[in-house]
Amino acid sequence: MSNTLCVQWTIVPRAAPQPLIACSHCRCVRPFQSSGKARLNANGRKLDAWLIYKCTVCDNTWNRTIFERRHVRDIDLQILAALQTNDPEWLERLAFNPAGLKAMEATEFSDVTVRKKLLSHALDVTHLSIELRLPLTTTVRLDRLLASELALSRSRIQTLESDGLLSTAPSGRNILRKSVGDGLVVLLDISDEPERGRIIDAASRQVNA
């Protein structure tokens, strides 16, 4: 049996980003949140689609463009069906995707829930392999994620990396300071780690549900 314990962490942000928009009712800039509803408008064979946001104070609405004046034959059938039925899962994924909000300021949520799953068991664990899954777009720095989930300080995480005991696949420069990407695997050599048992426990056990 291998000495590597493989775990999978699924990282789910607790809230979608909220664009900051000048609310015409409140007469000031307010965070707007997705209403979870889309609007589809047909003009002949051309369609417009928006995700409706609401001012968090007064419920004034703002339309986030999904697409504009697009010919019906150019629209993916699954997307069309999702828009026609206000598919909550599809609209949630869109609300969490900051790509359409790039041009504007949005409140950032790095508050995440991490679901942990054991992928394989191991005896006398000396290495950890942590596979990161991000079903929704989220921005969380790798060093912050590891520090909070393994209950180690960020400087300790940095030392592990500079000592060659922490690596990632794919690897990259300054990867600890970058946002985590879906599918990233973190490899940790904990063979000489005095807190080995506690780290294994933290890596594989659900802390926050």
Ligand SMILES: [Zn+2]
């Ligand atoms: Zn308002």
